[in-house]
Amino acid sequence: MPDQRGYFGEYGGQIIPPELQSVMNEIDVAYEEIRQTKAFQDELADLYAKYVGRPSPIFHAKRLTEKAGGAQIYLKREDLNHTGAHKINHCLGEALLAKFMGKTKVLAETGAGQHGVALASACALVGIPCEIHMGAIDIAKEHPNVVKMKILGCKLVSVDRGTQTLKDAVDSAFDEYLLDPQNYFYAIGSVVGPHPFPKMVRDFQSIIGKEARQQFQQQNGTLPDVVTACVGGGSNAMGMFTAFLDDDSVELVGVEPAGKGLDTNDHAATMTLGTKGALHGFECLTLQDENGEPLPVYSIASGLDYPGVGPQHCHLKDIKRVRYEAIDDKECLDAFITLSRCEGIIPALESAHAVAYATKLAATLPADKTILVNLSGRGDKDADFVAETLAL
Template sequence: MSKSYLESHPDENGYFGKYGGAFIPPPLVEPFAEITKEYQKLKNDPEFIAELKYVRKHYQGRPTPISYAKNLTNHCGGAKIFLKREDLNHSGAHKLNHCMAEVILAKKLGKTKVIAETGAGQHGVALATAAAYFGLECEIHMGEVDIKKEHPNVVRMKILGANVIPATHGLKTLKEAVDSAFESYVPQADTALFCIGSVVGPHPFPMMVRDFQSVVGFESKEQFLEMEDKLPDAVIACVGGGSNAMGIFSGFIDDEDVALIGVEPMGRGVNLGEHAASLTYGEEGVMHGFNSKMLKDADGEPAPVYSIGSGIDYPSVGPEHAYLNEIGRSKVGLCTDEEAVDAFYKLSQLEGIIPALESAHAVAYAMKLAREIGPDKTILVNLSGRGDKDIDFVVENHPIPNAKF
């Protein structure tokens, strides 16, 4: 019997085809080898699995439901749109799925502290939540621009007991937060675990975060079959690093009739520095310890990027996304800032659900696709987070529409 895709990818060195691997400084080789060894042991450990199941059911509130977006579907005309409601996961996004597991791993490794980067603040809030639950110290690095933009999440992290450290160099956004977190982690590797917030970074994190997020996909598959008695025609999620997308894709990756579409941020234009569409415009390159598709400047360095969604303005993408796209198993969709804001308001006013700006990219693309593929088709969107964190920023910069659509 042949192995499933998830069982056979990545290879033992963390490669998905030519993408992935671990390009790390010598002081981190041993700590990352220890993390890999412990994870391989833990993922099949009945005690670990039981603890994670308990936490997900009795603390996180899993399984999250799938909602049929009837009003949005009627507005768009065409395919039926369904939403996997990760906004209802405790702390408001999908991020807690891997954060709770990563903090359990940290405890098993004897660590007393967790360190991470965050863009929109959802990963930072989730890790601070998990650290509080399990009694570990928490240090979160966040770009100075994002700290101002995502103020509600910064307050939440601090209330939860995290130490929030601003990244003040470069563009002061997600890439710089990752730089800052790595720099802080190196001298603390003996006592701390760097809990990477997406399916990026050196092996084993792209695999590990995908596995922890796969609960979204497996729940979705079972729920959708129960609701519709068939699989969706398309599964859509936004892609920055790509954890929410790999999470929901995991449940359908062996079902070749289900289209997998990762939606990248086109921001405000096609010029370098105006978007963060790494799969669309990037080329192969190593950044933050892994090889993937990457947006580069004229010197071959990571290019400046931009998106209205702070969680997806990253100049690279998870290596598994680069691989799936290259072999033709996944497709790329594009969404501008303007389209994301439109979807933000439409979902809010038609369905009573305020989405995160990142998730609104996936909703916007689903609205376009629904009109194209017809009423006998179905689309499942990973609504990866709620928009509480974004409301002040959106209203200040994009006035609330006066009437329902």
């Protein structure tokens, strides 16, 4: 999957003007051409090893396990990657593809700033100009990543319209992209957007699951019983889940933000409460009003406050291969502090949603069961915000 039209079941596709469809199809052709070449594969593998620091290890969180009680909790340490999260995995691939296609500028949106930092780093590495659009609220909230992006030399555009968060940053970046789609490259930051981006970003991120599956078997002699990851757009989760989709013994759980509660308007629980619609050039489950317009969404984690989700996630929910749960702000903050103080690992607020779910689930399972969490990013960017929120 996807099929030739870019659909995962009934989700995905290219809900865009015909002139943009031709541009997207050119990207697809170029991607399929370059990904088959040994030179590209060798260059990407070399960068993963020597630039990113892959493979990222799997860590048995023994003290967290003891505190939770029950099942053993393991962490796939994507937080140890260069730039601090999983985002660098696809940003390197997209930057190399943009250079291969002769593009003159790479554009992107960012929420928590991890995609922005990773793409700015990748563009600096390959020598191509980079422009990042970021909501004004997120710029104030994620100051460390804002500084990093500026140091790395990208042009940072503050988005002051709408909710001033991720959805509006996507809109703003796409408006800029439409000015010259032939020469600009929109490096979408998740498994969302028109075909071929959900496929392409998934493929680059699948390195996470390929490593994790092999590592876990080597360390434990078996596969994990449960694999879980946070879901906003869904790139880190899809990167982890892909390698386990054919393993019926492995339960897959995506964790999305319940925000201030599913009974309020302040959440981004797309998989739990969304309905089918179109957003940013593709069909997916969305949180929308009666006119089909995206609703304002909220999460304490800037990287998760998106009113849609990757089309493959929607399909995996439909066929019941992946189960989706929601974690609220309080549970997220509790997990953030607990992991920090039990294991000396400060997680990103995004990743803390998956940690929170894992600790809840562990308490319901026997000690011989195992849960593997994709710890998708580190919490440097969130430290000041959390300290202020909790009055530490």
